Amino acid sequence: MPCFRRATSIELDTRHLRLKPPRAGELPLLDRLSLSGNIADLGTMLSRCPRLRVLRVTFREVDPDSLQAALASLETARGLGLVVSLLRINTITTISNTYNVGMISPQELVVTQGYHNFYDVELPCFRRTTAIEMCLCSVFTLPIAGEFAALERLSLGGCTMADLATLLTRCPRLRVLKATTDNHNAHDITVYSTSLQELFLDAKRHTECRSIDIVTPLLKKLVLEVEADTDLNLSISAPMVEEILLERTYTQLPLVFDFDTWLLDRLRLMT
Template sequence: MESGSGRRRFRRSPPPDGDRFRRQRGHGGGTDLISDLPDEMLLLVLAGLSCIRTTVRTDLLSRRWRGLWTSLAHTGLVFHDVAPTTVKAALARFAASPPASVSTVDIRLPSPCDCPKQVNALLRDAMVFSPTELVVILLESFTECPFMDIELPCFRGTTSIELDAAFMRIKPTPMAEFTALERLSLKGNIDNLGAVLDRCPCLRVLAVAFRLVDSALVESALAWIQVMRHRLTVSLLDISIPRKDIINAAGFASLVHAAARISPQEFIFSNYNQHINGVRNIINAHLPWFHRATSVVLSLHNICFTRLPEQNFSTLEMLSLSACSIINLPTLITRCPRLRVLKVIAGKSTRNITIRSTSLQELDVRAFMECSSIDIVTPVLKQLKLGVRANTELSMSISTPMVENISFQRSEAFWLT
């Protein structure tokens, strides 16, 4: 047996008499060689297949292979881009003669499927195996279904759960206790995060993405996280304010500062271009201090940060700003000593672009409004993308001695060419 490219390959030595192997097509398409091999050898072949779908399809080869895959001592059941009906049938076959232990059940469903009914059925089927790790991911093409929720059943022995329900509403099963759960990732229209957290006594790491959730409900969920902050690390906090939720200055300030008190490692905050009676709702706000964040992505229409925190963002490595504007961006950059990646889509008020950093390695700046000057000093920068709207009087000063890739676009029209 040889290994190569991550797969096992079996080489059979020629028989002693030197006769060449002759295929004999019989009933079911079997061969003399296959019929003579013990089950242990065939299971080795199956164990070398990395795809559970391919493993299941060996049923079609011959009667000799039929149902043999269910005898594998699977430690992980992985179904990527497999139809829900196929996944359900495979889980049922495994449940009929379950392996001693299952470390992972990983289901990533293609689109379309009859959601969320099929997803709920698969979650209940996976619960039978009590896996150490559960992963269920729906593509973001799945839209909200107002008639049915994704119900998270009780996985008592599971220590890690990742459920990405796209824009479906996630709701915990009543009285479900997750007594062993240490890591939880929920993404979707989360109905009541507090009810879930209250049933996870061992939870240590939380990643959460609120999609199509009203800002008042998000803030209520953040209050629950705040209560647990002494024992909880928030690896991701992703807030997307729905279009119908028109938020005022006080509501925005309350929400963004509640997120800052949690200080997730990765923070994503976005909203839609909101109007009230056809007039843009411009909000002036203070940029809060995210003292533990390594990545901050802000895509906030009609938000202008007029005041910066006095403290340094000492752990921040990636910053992306779009739709919103920051009055004193050069000062903010100097307060990010470890910043490696900066992406900026400059707002209307930005006419002069000034960026000075000794740590930046990737810089992407686009200014759709009229730009009059560019001043960039980044001694260790490797990649520079620059797109501006400017006339022939544009003043430029760029010092990037280590740069390897440069992309520069200038346009006198509103849209860049």
Template sequence: MDLRSGRRLGSRPLLQQREQRRRRGPGGADRISFLSNDMILLILARLHCVGTAVRTGVLSRRWRGLWTLLSDLAFRGIYPTTIEAAFSSFNATSSAGAVSQLDIHLPTRPEAADANSLLRAAALFSPARLVFTIAPAYVSEPGQHYTSSIHLPCFQHTTSIELDAQRFTVEPLAAGEFPALERLSISGTIVYIGDLVTRCPRLRVLKAKLRGLGHLLLKQELGSLKDALGSRGVALYLDICIYVRTPTVSLLSEAADLSPQELVYTNTCSTHVWAQTRNLPCIPRATSIEIDMAAISFRRPSHGELSALERLCLSRCNILNLAELVSCCPRLRVLRVDGDTSRRDITVHSTSLQELVLGTYQDCRGVNVVTPELKQLTLDVRSDQDLGTSVLAPLLENISWQRSYTWPAHVFNFWFLESMSLQTAAINGKDGAWLSAQQLPRTHVLSMAMRASVSSRSLLVQLTNFISYLVNWWSYALGILLSRVPGLQDSTLRER
């Protein structure tokens, strides 16, 4: 049957013919179909998603089913039933130990039964590395967690496990070991963590994020973890998030007794009552400490020093003597303090500090910073008109200085200065590219926030005088600038 265009109905569609010509190379060969299996598997592996790899089967019949030969399997945002159907395409007997990495990222709030079923199926493959993540969900109440439990089965050949269960309760099965496990990263409402560690005889690194546990239960888990670690030499990275209405540092001390290399402690409860003054825990092995809790005032450690500490971040807590605290941290490189409301001087003397961030200092009396290695300074202070400032940092590259007044400082006439800031400006180079400080000289921008206090009658007169003052001041400043440029004379400004 001929169509009005003259093409027969049974002929190959025009678009299909164009696709065939596009896929064929100069010699007429099909460039996609003639790829080797190793090259196709390399392409599929670079997709980092099994779902996308399956859909590539539309390119050629040879591509269909090749994804089952991948050694790295990643399932991202796919529902558990679909993942289990994909598992059925593998032969559990022949694939055991052949999967080097299994990465499963489930959508928000799956059923605990589905998560447990997937973990049991993953244990049959026993991949060298397992990543099992549940997408975060919005939680309206502090400390809220799910009552359902996720049971971690035993993996015989797995050397690394990363399990992020969000607010599900996580506990190991009643029996079994992890004979090859060397690295364990686990996050959620973890219970029986000490029992889990004792089943990992080759464990070298433990990263534990404890969420949703009550005060007594968390204390019990920290005690069991201390007994399980003992003197095994496991590198511990501990992250604790708790909601306790009564401020206390007992749990912080319990965590410090574990001697972690990195410690993050957060109490999400907010209170405005200063209840306790305590010494900052001394953790000689710690390289990073982050504490976020209210109603606590910290002094320097009562004994010893933080000899290995390189990063210290303190939020919503009061520091009684910042200079003493810095002096007991000889290797400190990053210091961030946000939330101090003390009425005293800011004194920081350090030969190792490279980044300094000090925020929300109220009624500050003076600033004295001596840091020969400092490269980034962020400072936010609020004080009256008298503020002595001394900053000695010859290598400083980036600065962000916010200076507010407790009472607007009178400048002249009817103008009052409320705040001012000094910022390192980013320079837009050729073709819109942002140039770094090493490419161009550093540029700083000074900004001032001022307000007028005058009656409406004299506003026009005062404003005219103010503009005239600015013009005269700018002419004077420009004259000084031109006088320092070689080849230009002061007469240049007068002639113009």
């Protein structure tokens, strides 16, 4: 990366090419920086930008050791006042990466791929983060204490949250939630939130669901996918809802119209 001595703002995307800091010199006036690519030695890059206030960074195809070092550098810079407005990581390979990201607490966090077959991974409390999008093949648990005080949007794709009800109590400002529940541990799903406006809930993994209880006074959009037998207990209190999509898959096929040959496999309702 060249030394742009008079630049105050830089946005650079090298796709999958390796991005290195300048060999020498500083970027003395740089105030805002956006980097995307296979970033090498981010710590040195930050040390060359004495006036940097806001950073957006996307890591692509970064090896695990370099990523760990980069996250440690971001954590140090964050403690010195740097605002990380976006942290996007294409691949997280170790659980320790998750804790480093939690300490950085970027305004927006996106993780598009992750480690596989990790269970009971404790999800750190991102106290300053307003939006989180994760696609990890993992089961997350919550820490004993702490909350996501600023979080407004949460999307957990591919991964599951073991205790959705407790998570919601830790997110007082959450407006949009996309989540998959782990019915292997919880057959009964409870969603109580006074802030939620959009809810996308996948409740059809591992085993059948027995009951769903949703109380969301401000909810405007509900998308619910559930797998259950004929005895599902479903309760929804959402007086302001405008859009509903309910897709139910049956584990035991019920008879329809008392004809033995008419069996219902899936029911889809939409408004």
